[in-house]
Amino acid sequence: MQKFWSPVALLITSLVSPLIAQERVAAWNRIKPYFQPPAELQNDLGEYRSPLLFADGTSAKSADDWARRRVEIRDEWMSRLGQWPPFI
Incomplete structure (x- = not known):
């Protein structure tokens, strides 16, 4: 039984890992615009x-x-x- 599950686990891991990585990249790309201030406020520090x-x-x-x-x-x-x- 052990001989069967090791290759299967390896196969599943190798198939799922890229999908997880793609989702992480997609998540970062969704929130990336919020790491910079809006263009109209970019050089405006206000009273600070x-x-x-x-x-x-x-x-x-x-x-x-x-x-x-x-x-x-x-x-x-x-x-x-x-x-x-x-x-x-």
């Missing part, structure tokens, strides 16, 4: 400011700048919401 701008208005242009900006963002966040509780 870029996270790359420091509080003094200068721009983060390097990885080191971004590391400093992340600290600045975190510090502002913590000053508004308070410190996180200790981990359990």
Whole structure:
């Protein structure tokens, strides 16, 4: 019985796998348009400011700048919401 089921399972898997892969691709293609903002809003940030701008208005242009900006963002966040509780 084992000798029969191994090839059958392999055959079924090899036939079904491409169908599952095709369905995954189809699903991603259906939601792909929602990963980008609509054309009319693409360059409109509204009243939001870029996270790359420091509080003094200068721009983060390097990885080191971004590391400093992340600290600045975190510090502002913590000053508004308070410190996180200790981990359990």
